Amino acid sequence: MQTGVDVVLDLSANYVIAGTVQEANAACITLADADVHDLRDSKSSRELYVLETRRLGVRVNRKQVMVRWDEVVAVSRLEDVVI
Numbered sequence: 271m272q273t274g275v276d277v278v279l280d281l282s283a284n285y286v287i288a289g290t291v292q293e294a295n296a297a298c299i300t301l302a303d304a305d306v307h308d309l310r311d312s313k314s315s316r317e318l319y320v321l322e323t324r325r326l327g328v329r330v331n332r333k334q335v336m337v338r339w340d341e342v343v344a345v346s347r348l349e350d351v352v353i
Contacts, residue, residue, distance in 0.1 A: 271291050271294035271299060271345070272291065273291050273292060273293065273294075274290060274291065275290065275291050275347055276288070276289070276290050276291075276328060276347065276348040276349070277289065277290075277291055277301070277345055277346060277347055277348060278320055278323065278345070278346045278348055278351065279299070279301075279337055279342050279344070279345055280316065280342070280343045280344040280345075280346075281337070281341050281342060281343060282341055282342075282343050283341065284308060284309040284310050285306060285307060285308055285309065286307045286309065286316055286319055286320065287301060287304055287305065287306050287307065287335060287337060288301075288304065288305045288307070288320075288323045288328045288348065289301030289302060289303055289304030289305065289328060289330075289332070289335065290302045290303050290304075290328075292334065296339075297338065297339065298336050298337055298338045298339060299336070299337050299339065299342070299345075300334060300335070300336045300337075301332075301334070301335050301336075301337070302333065302334050303328060303330045303332075303333065304328070304330065304331070304332045304333075304334070304335045305323070305328050305329045305330060305331050305332070306331060306332055306335055307319055320346075320351055321351065321353060323348065323351075324348055324351040324353055325353060328348070
């Protein structure tokens with residue numbers, strides 16, 4: 271995973287995380303300037319949230335977040351999200 275790239279992580283739980291790749295190793299990925307979005311607290315769907323993030327940019331609510339790979343279902347570059 272290339273550092274400095276904005277990505278969206280779809281997690282197995284009801285979370286989507288967007289941010290800039292800071293580091294990735296065999297155990298986890300670390301994102302900087304991240305938005306940890308709890309879908310249970312939102313009326314928007316996962317797809318709508320990702321589309322809004324692509325259009326508006328990452329709404330930062332964490333300086334850094336580490337996510338274990340075993341929680342990640344999919345990783346997408348933010349620029350690869352089709353509007």
